[in-house]
Amino acid sequence: WGDEGHYATCKIAQGYLTEEALAAVKRLLPESAGGDLAAVCSWPDDVRRTPNYRWSAGLHFVNPPDFQCNYNYSRDCHDSAGNKDRCVSAAIYNYTLQLSTAYRNDSSVLESKYNLTEALLFLSHFIGDIHQPLHVGFVGDKGGNSIVVYWYQNKTNLHRVWDDMIIYSALNTFYDSDLTTMIQSIQRNITDGWLNEVSSWRTCPNNYIACPDPYASESISLACKYAYKNATPGSTLGDDYFLTRLPIVEKRLAQGGIRLAATLNRIFTHPSKIA
Ligand code: ADE
Ligand code: ZN
Ligand code: ZN
Secondary structure: OOHHHHHHHHHHHHHHHHHHHHHHHHHOOOOHHOOOHHHHHOOHHHHOOOOOHHHHHHHOOOOOOOOOOOOOHHHHEOOOOOOOOHHHHHHHHHHHHHHHHHHHHHHHOOOOOOHHHHHHHHHHHHHHHHHHHHHHHHOOOOOOOOEEEEEEOOOHHHHHHHHHHHHHHHHHHHOOOHHOOOOOOOOHHHHHHHHHHHHHHHHHHHHHOHHHHHHHHHHHHHHHHHHHOOOOOOEEEEHHHHHHHHHHHHHHHHHHHHHHHHHHHHOOOHHHHHO
C-alpha cells in the first residue's frame, strides 16, 4: 500500500488493541508518533531506498511464479537472488519472534539485542502490505509494477493502481477527500457488514502468534480474480474497474487492521493472563 493504505490499516488496528497491548505499543513507539501507530506505519517505505536499510527492500512482498494463482512458502519465499526466507511472510514471522521473545522475558523489552521499535514498525507495515493483493503478485511482472495501464486518463502501472489510485479515487468520489471519513466507513463495515466474518479473520491455525501464509494465499487469489483480470498491458481502467475493485481494497484494509491488532494482542499478552 501507499501512505493512505498503511495509515488506515494501523489506525483500524490501534482501535482493537487490548489495554496491555496498547500500553506496550505506546512504550515502543518513537516520540515522533505522538502515541499514534498510524503516524509511523509508512516508515519502512521511507527508509527502503536509503543505504542503511536497502536490505529491507525485498521484504515488502512475495512473488509466486507467473500464472500460479496460489502461494507456497517454501517455493516462493526467497529474494531475487534465490536466498530463502527473504520475503514479506518471513519478515512477519521474524519481527513477531523478536517482539514476543523480548516481551516474554518481560523487563528485557528495554534491553533486547534487537531494536524493538523498528521491529514494531516493520511488523505493522508488513501485515498491511501482505494484504495488498499485488504484493503477492507474479514474479514476471513484479507484482504488477511492469504492467503499464491508464487510470482514467493517467499513465501509471497496475501495482500503483492497487497501492494508491483506487484509494485516491475513493477519497475523491465518496469520502469528501478525507481519509478519516473513509476509515470511519470501513470501521462501520467491521461492526455491522462483516460482523460475522471478523472473528474468523483474527484466528491463526495451530496457536501461532502470527500467520502470514494464509493472508498471502488470499492475496494471490484476489490478485488473479480481481487485480490482473481485465488489466492487460496498455489498457484503460475506469469506472467499471474502480467500482468493482474498491470493495476488495476496503475489505483488505479492514482485514489488515483486524489481523495486525490480533497479532499485537497475542505478542503483548503476558502468559500469566492466558487462562
Ligand atoms: N514492489 C517492488 N517490487 C515488487 C515485486 N516484485 N512484487 C510486488 N511488489 C513489489
Ligand atoms: Zn506496493
Ligand atoms: Zn511496503
